[in-house]
């Protein structure tokens with residue numbers, strides 16, 4: 001079942017649990033601590049208040065006993081009709097009253113009738129009144145000390161009565177009473193928060209800072225008790241009604257929580273601390289309402305709860321942020337991985353393509369080299385007639401010179417023999433030169449471009465092609481080829497192109513007499529131009545765009561490869577081969593190459 005609950009629900013339940021626990025613990029700890037503080041404050045108030053009461057009572061505690069021993073009193077009690085005695089006792093009692101600060105002091109006979117009093121002259125004098133119903137009278141008549149709280153029957157003021165028997169010989173002849181005023185006792189103790197109350201053994205409150213509680217009991221009284229109380233006129237003729245008083249949990253030995261209020265009204269919770277005054281039979285209570293304590297604890301609990309919520313929220317936010325950061329990092333890493341994979345795949349593809357390209361280039365280059373070589377051989381083949389003519393002529397001459405030399409030797413003409421041998425040596429030298437040029441032409445190129453002075457290259461090409469144009473008595477005109485012009489070229493291939501162009505020019509001129517081939521160089525703004533002009537018929541307009549195509553030829557013996565290969569060779573040197581017809585007659589083939597200025601400067 002639990003395993004089916006999603007983790008975030010579990011987390012929420014945990015958080016709520018922590019919050020409830022935090023609230024409850026904080027609230028109860030704060031409440032307990034505040035209650036302890038309150039209890040201590042209550043104890044202090046209680047000590048002060050009960051001490052005050054005790055000191056008030058102790059002032060009069062032994063006074064009746066002392067006064068009762070005065071012979072004037074017993075004398076009057078024995079002879080109540082003697083007016084002089086009455087007056088003397090009245091004056092004495094008034095004096096006692098004044099000295100002690102008592103409210104009233106009076107003397108009763110054994111029937112309870114007041115026969116002398118400190119207030120004998122006053123309108124509401126006790127003299128002539130019978131207080132036999134008061135318990136303090138009965139106690140004194142039994143020979144005991146009487147202490148009693150009651151409302152004055154005439155003054156309706158609260159008072160505390162101290163009584164003592166007046167003795168003569170072995171018997172009790174009367175009772176002396178000293179009344180202490182307690183009407184304004186609460187005024188010193190009114191406190192905004194803390195309430196005080198003093199209750200008698202019946203639980204009737206007779207001193208209190210809460211006016212509504214006065215003469216009400218803190219426990220229900222039986223009918224009998226009510227009548228007894230009424231009989232003593234202790235609280236006048238008012239009926240004593242109970243308050244709502246519910247004792248609750250104990251806080252310490254003499255403190256507990258009580259609920260208290262007027263009947264039928266809302267009750268208030270108090271911390272009540274109790275002090276018993278056994279001699280007077282009083283219960284003194286200090287009561288402090290708990291609502292402030294409750295609200296204080298609630299505020300404290302809510303503050304801590306808010307703090308915990310804030311901490312939890314912050315930790316949750318931090319957790320979320322870290323989680324999001326991790327997620328972003330993960331996505332970034334994945335993207336990077338993907339990218340790296342793509343890059344490596346693409347790199348592999350490119351490497352494959354480069355490899356293929358290199359392979360194709362190699363094949364192409366090989367094919368091109370083969371073609372160049374084939375074209376060269378074709379050219380050599382073409383030139384073979386004129387070459388053999390070039391070689392045959394000197395050979396025939398050598399033979400004739402040799403024959404003549406023999407004859408001159410036989411005739412012993414040493415001078416002539418030497419001349420002929422010199423001519424033979426000259427001719428063989430020329431033949432060696434031709435043979436060398438052919439060997440030079442048929443070598444394979446390295447394919448490397450290097451800065452080269454073009455004029456010697458042009459010169460060599462003219463020489464190699466020499467047998468061809470010389471055979472047809474064609475004139476070669478050179479223009480501007482004396483000064484050095486540098487360019488990045490493959491010497492052998494450039495030679496081949498030039499020989500090919502001269503050869504084509506020779507073919508174009510054909511058998512016409514006094515044909516001319518012009519070879520010139522030009523340097524314009526960093527570019528170098530080599531023009532090969534001829535006095536042939538020129539190129540048909542419709543053929544101009546096709547002559548560089550492979551296998552395009554208008555000659556019966558032609559292969560149609562010369563120009564297409566030449567064009568590619570020049571392109572590989574970053575140049576261009578172009579053709580046009582000259583304005584007069586004939587065609588012009590132009591090799592354009594980027595000039596090599598640095599080498600130019602250094603030359």
Ligand code: ADP
Nearest residue numbers: 504505508538553554555558559560561562563
């Ligand atoms: P081939 O010489 O074997 O025919 P080329 O590629 O060298 O092959 O030349 C192709 C064609 O270009 C020639 O057949 C010719 O028609 C034309 N051509 C080349 N050079 C000249 C020129 N100098 N004058 C006129 N036409 C030319």
